[in-house]
Amino acid sequence: xxxxxxxxxxxxxxxxxxxxxxxxxxxxxxxxxxxxxxxxxxxxxxxxxxxxxxxxxxxxxxxxxxxxxxxxxxxxxxxxxxxxxxxxxxxxxxxxxxxxxxxxxxxxxxxxxxxxxxxxxxxxxxxxxxxxxxxxxxxxxxxxxxxxxxxxxxxxxxxxxxxx
Amino acid sequence: xxxxxxxxxxxxxxxxxxxxxxxxxxxxxxxxxxxxxxxxxxxxxxxxxxxxxxxxxxxxxxxxxxxxxxxxxxxxxxxxxxxxxxxxxxxxxxxxxxxxxxxxxxxxxxxxxxxxxxxxxxxxxxxxxxxxxxxxxxxxxxxxxxxxxxxxxxxxxxxxxxxxxxxxxxxxxxxxxxxxxxxxxxxxxxxxxxxxxxxxxxxxxxxxxxxxxxxxxxxxxxxxxxxxxxxxxxxxxxxxxxxxxxxxxxxxxxxxxxxxxxxxxxxxxxxxxxxxxxxxxxxxxxxxxxxxxxxxxxxxxxxxxxxxxxxxxxxxxxxxxxxxxxxxxxxxxxxxxxxxxxxxxxxxxxxxxxxxxxxxxxxxxxxxxxxxxxxxxxxxxxxxxxxxxxxxxxxxxxxxxxxxxxxxxxxxxxxxxxxxxxxxxxxxxxxxxxx
Numbered sequence: 001x002x003x004x005x006x007x008x009x010x011x012x013x014x015x016x017x018x019x020x021x022x023x024x025x026x027x028x029x030x031x032x033x034x035x036x037x038x039x040x041x042x043x044x045x046x047x048x049x050x051x052x053x054x055x056x057x058x059x060x061x062x063x064x065x066x067x068x069x070x071x072x073x074x075x076x077x078x079x080x081x082x083x084x085x086x087x088x089x090x091x092x093x094x095x096x097x098x099x100x101x102x103x104x105x106x107x108x109x110x111x112x113x114x115x116x117x118x119x120x121x122x123x124x125x126x127x128x129x130x131x132x133x134x135x136x137x138x139x140x141x142x143x144x145x146x147x148x149x150x151x152x153x154x155x156x157x158x159x160x161x162x163x164x
Numbered sequence: 165x166x167x168x169x170x171x172x173x174x175x176x177x178x179x180x181x182x183x184x185x186x187x188x189x190x191x192x193x194x195x196x197x198x199x200x201x202x203x204x205x206x207x208x209x210x211x212x213x214x215x216x217x218x219x220x221x222x223x224x225x226x227x228x229x230x231x232x233x234x235x236x237x238x239x240x241x242x243x244x245x246x247x248x249x250x251x252x253x254x255x256x257x258x259x260x261x262x263x264x265x266x267x268x269x270x271x272x273x274x275x276x277x278x279x280x281x282x283x284x285x286x287x288x289x290x291x292x293x294x295x296x297x298x299x300x301x302x303x304x305x306x307x308x309x310x311x312x313x314x315x316x317x318x319x320x321x322x323x324x325x326x327x328x329x330x331x332x333x334x335x336x337x338x339x340x341x342x343x344x345x346x347x348x349x350x351x352x353x354x355x356x357x358x359x360x361x362x363x364x365x366x367x368x369x370x371x372x373x374x375x376x377x378x379x380x381x382x383x384x385x386x387x388x389x390x391x392x393x394x395x396x397x398x399x400x401x402x403x404x405x406x407x408x409x410x411x412x413x414x415x416x417x418x419x420x421x422x423x424x425x426x427x428x429x430x431x432x433x434x435x436x437x438x439x440x441x442x443x444x445x446x447x448x449x450x451x452x453x454x455x456x457x458x459x460x461x462x463x464x465x466x467x468x469x470x471x472x473x474x475x476x477x478x479x480x481x482x483x484x485x486x487x488x489x490x491x492x493x494x495x496x497x498x499x500x501x502x503x504x505x506x507x508x509x510x511x512x513x514x515x516x517x518x519x520x521x522x523x524x525x526x527x528x529x530x531x532x533x534x535x536x537x538x539x540x541x542x543x544x545x546x547x548x549x550x551x552x553x554x555x556x557x558x559x560x561x562x563x564x565x566x567x568x569x570x571x572x573x574x575x576x577x578x579x580x581x582x583x584x585x586x587x588x589x590x591x592x593x594x595x596x597x598x599x
Contacts, residue, residue: 020440023231023447027422030232030415034408047225050411054228055219061448070445071188071452072506076546078186086186093187100195104214111215136222 001152008149011142012064019060026053045125052122052132059139063146087154094151098144105140112137167204171469174200178460178510189506190449193456200463214459221455225411226332231447232414233323236395236421237279238442242435243425245392246288249274250296252385255377262364262371264300265310266357268293272314273353274389276321277396278421280328281446282541285318286311286549290556303370304560306363309568312549313356313575316538319505321349323399323414326505326537329454330530333509334516337527337598338410339403344527344595348535351582351590355575363571391424404598450505457509464513474517484522485584491515492536492580499540508537527595528587532580539576542569 033046065071078089112133122129178196181187187195202210221227250271257266272289279285290311297307319326322342331338364371395417402413425431431439464470477487494515498507519529541549544566554562583590 016441016444019444020437023235023440023443026228027232027235027415027418030228030412031419034402034412034416037408050228051223051225054225054231055223057228057231057444058222058448058451061444062452064441065445065448065452068445070449071190072449073186073188074182074506074546075186077183089184089186093185093191096185096187096195097191100191100198103211104218107211107215108218111219132223133219136219 001156004145004149004152008063008067008145011145012067015060015139015142016064019057019064022053022056022060026050026057029053048122048124048127048129052129055132056135059136060142062139063142066143066146066150087157091151091154094147094154097147098151101140101144101147105137105144108133108140109137167467168469168472170200170204171464171467174460174463174467175469188452189510190452190456193453193460193506193510197456197460197463200460201466204463204466213462217459217462218455221458222451224332225409226338227451227454229328229338229410229414230325230450231443232411232418233280233325233328234446234450235439235443236323236414236418237281237284238439239418239421239425239431239436240275240278240392240395241284241288242432242439243421243428243430245278245388245430246271246275246292248385248388249392250289250292252389254296254374255382255385258374259376261368261373262306262360263374264293264297264302265306265360265364265371268297268310269314269317269353269357269360272311273317273321273349274392276317276319278323278392278417279318280323280325282315282318282538282549283552286315286552287556289315290553294553294557294560300372300374302372303367304557304564305568305571306360306367306370307568308550308553308557308560308565309571310356310360312542312547312553312565312569313359313572315549315553316541317349317353317356319541320345320352320534320538322346322396324534325450326508326534327530328410329450329505329509330512330533333454333457333512334526334530336530339406339598340527340595341530342400342403343598344531344591345534346594347590348531348579348583352535352538352575352579355578356572359572359575391428395421395424406598453506453509457506457512460510461513470514470517473514474521477518478521484524487522488519488524488532488584491519492532495533495536496539496543499537500543500545505537507540508533525587525592528583528591531591532583535576535579535583539573542566542572 029046030050033043036042078086112130115133116130121127174196178192181196182189182192198210198214201213250267253267253270257263257270260266268289272285275285275288293311294307322345324345327341327345328338331341398420399413399417402408403410498511520526541547547566547569550562550565550569554560554565
C-alpha cells in the first residue's frame, strides 16, 4: 500500500507539473498568436497546438482532481447514511470507476496505436498527433490508479470520504 | 422496447446511480451513457465510439476557453484583488443602511467580471466581507445571505463558465452569449442590491450604517478597480469585434492579468502555483462533466427521446410561456437536488430541442437558463454557495445562511420574468450587435 502511495504521489507531481506547463503554454501560444495577428502574420498551427495542449491539460489533471475529490458527487440522499454504509458505497463507486476507466484508457490507447500505425497527421501542421492521444490514455490510466488507491483506502478504512 | 422508452429508463437509471451510489455526476453520465449505447447498438460499437468521442472533447479547441477563463480568475483571486475591490466599493456604499451588504454584492459583481465561477467568488468574498459585516454588527442572515447571493453572480456575469459550456454544447456564439448577458446581469445585480434595501427597510437593525468616506478616499480607492475593468473590457472588446477567438481573448486577458499581478507585486510564487493547480482541477471537473453529458446525450439521441419529446410537447394545447415555465421549474427542482451545471448538461439534450421547437431564441434561452442555474447555487438543500459561506463563516450555521439567501429568490424570479416580457430589449439588443 505504501509503495503504491509513493508511486501515486510521484505520478501525481509529475502529471501536475506537466499539466501546469501545458496550461501556461496554451496561454502563451494563444496570446502570442493574437500579437502575431496584429502584425499580420498569424501562426497557422496555433489552433491545432492549442487543441492538443487542451487535451493534455485535462488528461493530466484527471488523477489530481480525483485525489482532491473535486468531482461533483450528489450526496443529498446518502449523507444521512452511517459511515460504514458510506464506505461500502464509496468502495463500489471506486471499483466501478476503476473498471470503467481502465476500459476507457485501453480503448483510447488502442485507438492511438491505430492512428500511429496509419501514419495519420494533423490537418495544418502535418505532425503526428498520436502522442497526445497516448497522453489522454495515460491520464485515464492514472485516474484508475488513483481510484484503486481510493478503493483500498475505503476497504482498509483509511480516509476515502469525499472531502473537496 | 421502443427507443424513447429506453431513453427514459436510461434517465431513471442515471438518477438512481447518481443519488444512491455516490458516483460523481460526470462518471455516472459517462457510464450510463456508455451502457445505454451498448444496449441500443452493441458493446463493440460503444467501444468504438467512446475513445474518439473523449479525444474529440478533450482536444476541442472551443473548450480550451474554460481553463483560460478559470486561470485569469485564479490569478486575480490569489493576487488579492478581492480585498481591493471590497474596500474600494465600501468607500462608495458603506455609509448607507445595509451598505456593507450592498458593498459585498457590488464587489462580487466586479470580481465576477473576471471570474467565471461562483464557488471562487463565494470563497473569495466570504473571507473579506463576513468579518467586516460582523464588526459592524450586521444580522447573520443579512451578512451570510448577501455573500451567498452576491457570489452567484460569478457564473452569471461574463466570463461565465455556464454560458461557455451552454454555447459550446448548443453551438451558439460565446461572444453573442456574453453580450446578451450584460443587461440580464445588470438587472439581477440591481435586484439583489434592492433586496438588501428592502431587508433593511423591514429590519433597520439588521444592517446599521457604516462611517462615511471622503471624496478623496473614494477616488483613491479606484485605481485597482480599473485593473479589473481593463481586463473585462479586453475580453468583451475582443469578443465583440470577432477578430480573435474566445480562447484567444481569454488567454490574452490571462497573460495581462498575470502581468498586472506581477507588476503590482500582488502574486506570490505560492499563489502562482495554487492558481495553476486550482485551474487544472476545476477545468478537469468541468471537462469531465461536458464529456459525460456528451456521451449521455449521444445515447439519448440514439433513442430519439429528445426529438420525440419535443414533437410530443409541441402537440400539447398549452401556450409556449406555460411550457417554458414548466421547463424552468424542472431546472429549479434540478438545481435544488444536484449541481446546477451538471443538471444543465444532463437536461440540455432534452430541453434545448424542445425550447427551439417552441420558437425561442437560443441566445435568450441561454440567459434565462443561466439565471435559473445561478439561483440553484443558493437553493436548499445543496446550494453550493451557501455551503461555502457557512464553511468560511464558521459561527453562522448553514440553516441561517440558507434562510438569509431565501430573501433573494424573488430577485431571480423577477429577473426571469423581465427577460420573458421583453427578450429583445433585455438580451437580443446587445447580442445582435456581435459579428
